[in-house]
Amino acid sequence: MxxxxxxxxxxxxxxxxxxxxxxxxxxxxxxxxxxxxxxxxxxxxxxxxxxxxxxxxxxxxxxxxxxxxxxxxxxxxxxxxxxxxxxxxxxxxxxxxxxxxxxxxxxxxxxxxxxxxxxxxxxxxxxxxxxxxxxxxxxxxxxxxxxxxxxxxxxxxxxxxxxxxxxxxxxxxxxxxxxxEATPNTHPAGFLGVDLGVVNITATSDGVRHAGRGINRMRENDRKLRSKLQKKNTKSARRRAKKYAGKEARRARDVNHKISKRIVAEAERTGRGIALEQLTGIRERARLRKPQRTTLHSWPFAQLGSFIAYKAKKAGVPVVYVDPAYTSQECSKCHHTERGNRPCQAVFSCRVCGFVDHADHNASHNIAHRGWYVWVCGAQSTAPELNLIA
Incomplete structure (x- = not known):
């Protein structure tokens, strides 16, 4: 590779x-x-x-x-x-x-x-x-x-x-x-589901969440500073804006590298594969309010997915992509799907079987289940051919 x-x-x-x-x-x-x-x-x-x-x-x-x-x-x-x-x-x-x-x-x-x-x-x-x-x-x-x-x-x-x-x-x-390339694991003992989000950047089916609250706060401060300097538009403001140019992107890249490394290491240790959401076209599909659009579109989820994919390929861990539709509304126990199963952002409560869990954790279980079905159907692992490691 x-x-x-x-x-x-x-x-x-x-x-x-x-x-x-x-x-x-x-x-x-x-x-x-x-x-x-x-x-x-x-x-x-x-x-x-x-x-x-x-x-x-x-x-x-x-x-x-x-x-x-x-x-x-x-x-x-x-x-x-x-x-x-x-x-x-x-x-x-x-x-x-x-x-x-x-x-x-x-x-x-x-x-x-x-x-x-x-x-x-x-x-x-x-x-x-x-x-x-x-x-x-x-x-x-x-x-x-x-x-x-x-x-x-x-x-x-x-x-x-x-x-x-x-x-x-x-x-x-x-x-x-x-x-x-490492020898691929052709018989994984299951799949580690990874749910991507804004409040929690990732949530795995093992119950591990990488919270994005502090990161989102820093990103918001960066956006306010950038907007303030652009409006001021003086020589010193432009000089300061140039100094901070790319700061948010560098921070996001560093966080994505750390998260992807932990996820791949856990999958490799337990002999499992990794199931990710297929997020191609998410900007066109997602219907959000304007403040939410800025938060969603500014975080490089595609970069995080590519980091996980190439690190997994290097370690021999299989990666599959699943349809993300309704993973947050589907019950991971009885598989009943309904919008009312999400009374709030963080809570999942099934209206049929009464199962209650953290919403992102429940979604990651659904992704893991779908990943196993995709693997059984013969899907191949995919990973980008070129990524920066330095």
Whole structure:
């Protein structure tokens, strides 16, 4: 399976200037190539290469491999845009957002990621340095650092391209690693149901809940601060907003990693699989009041699900996805389904058999039951191929 390791570069000021110039040149070339692709309707690498390769080489001074990657990056961006338009992520055809997205060429940020292959980048793991191509020539002895366990994975399993990224003035390399999968558990002793929510981020069928009250309070404070700074719109306010940019996303990512690690460890220890809700399209299905929409849509449930999936795949734990419809209204004992079974948010009380339980705990049992039925019917475990572990 594929994982991604992010290492931090420690360039000198001269090396950082060369990396910055290289990144800007590559993205300017890719933006120009995107304009040509839009005008000529050449969205495939071979077609676009005929129109742009020579110009990119001599106009921006890119090497042969860098020019090839800039062209491929442009084509990949149009492929992604086409998929997003088809999936409806920019609204329906004819809407303003859809027209704005499809009616102009793709533009790359000056500091957008640039891919590097083994011809442009070499690693010296013992010395913890790299040799990397730039428009100013080959830079050698550029130091890098990272967590010890991540560097071990990098040294043993790195394979394929690495992306050069600049974030907040700091330089990173995101490297792809190919590691062997654990032997899958083909005979699980049941399934651990996981119910996702807002009040409780997760609730498992073992009765373990990861409360979201404190996290939601911090998220609300972040939103208020962001709104206050946007309204003020002074130089100092913009500077402060930039400082706090991404803080909520980083916190959510950290929480999702911790929760997913605990869930997978418990399933692996008990020899069970994991049953998750299939939440694709939840934003379109969920009918909530405006304040509730903000809370629901801002937490990255898809990220949490992908973290659980890839960690489970790494550990050999099977993962199945079930239909989430009415899991919160169905009794896990007699399976009677009724809206009145939920007298309040936290309580489930069946009107037929009288069973009473915490609502999220009851829903997680229903998810676990459905997960077993899905497994018996022959469903396969699914997990994303690429996720950050650093």
């Amino acid at each position: 594929k994982l991604v390791v992010r290492v931090k570069l420690l360039p000198t000021p001269v090396q950082a200037a060369a990396l910055e110039a290289t990144l800007h040149a590559c993205n300017q070339a890719a933006t120009w190539a995107a304009g040509v692709a839009f005008e000529e309707n050449a969205r495939r690498p071979l077609e676009l290469r005929k129109h742009t390769y020579v110009e990119i080489r001599f106009r921006w001074g890119l090497g042969a491999q860098a020019a090839q990657h800039a062209i491929k990056k442009t084509c990949d961006a149009y492929t992604t845009l086409k998929a997003n338009l088809r999936a409806g992520r920019y609204g329906r055809p004819g809407t303003r957002r859809h027209t704005r997205a499809s009616g102009k060429p793709v533009v790359f940020r000056p500091d957008a990621a640039q891919p590097y292959d083994d011809r442009m980048l070499s690693w010296q793991h013992q010395a913890r340095t790299i040799s990397i191509w730039t428009t100013a020539g080959r830079l050698k002895n550029v130091a890098f650092t990272g967590q010890a366990e991540h560097l071990e994975v990098l040294a043993a399993h790195r394979k394929g391209e690495s992306d050069l990224v600049c974030q907040g003035g700091k330089w990173f390399l995101i490297a792809t690693c190919e590691i062997a």
